[in-house]
Amino acid sequence: MSNSMTEVILTVTNPVGLHARPAKLFVETVRAYKSTVTIQNLSRPQTKELPVTAFNLLQIGVRQGHQIRLRASGEDEAEVIAALTKLVEENFGE
Template identity: 65%
Template sequence: MTEATLTITNAVGLHARPAAMFYKKTREFKSKITIQNLSREGGKELPVSPFNLLQMGVLQGHQVRLRADGDDEQAAIEALTQMVADNFGEE
């Protein structure tokens, strides 16, 4: 299992377009990928899905933990970490 803790810097957090982009990227990998909003009390670790991403209420400045488990787990975490670092392609 590979994991990373990331801070979301996007102005709208993981809502609408960023959430859709994030989910689409996870579908490129075979590993099981989960996410947990560490900034919300009682935030549960959930499988990445469009519904779960929106339900988690990840806002700008929130920290999330990503976990990937599978043959391509390292590549999955690296790609998702880069996507967040690049602010989902926003300027």
């Protein structure tokens, strides 16, 4: 098993941040892949790196303009990071 990891830092531009509907899309996207994905809100230094779950996404309070770090490890880590990057860059389809 490899110890590789794929990481990206993104800025959330969605006017309402990462609220309930985008959080649901985020979790659904992660579940479509086999890799483990974590998220950290870099704009709130007190937040820790957490597994991507709907509860954790709401708990870290991502607002418009916040930077998030996503890390994935597993056999399809690059693909899941690419899918999540697209989701964020397209404002979660809103």
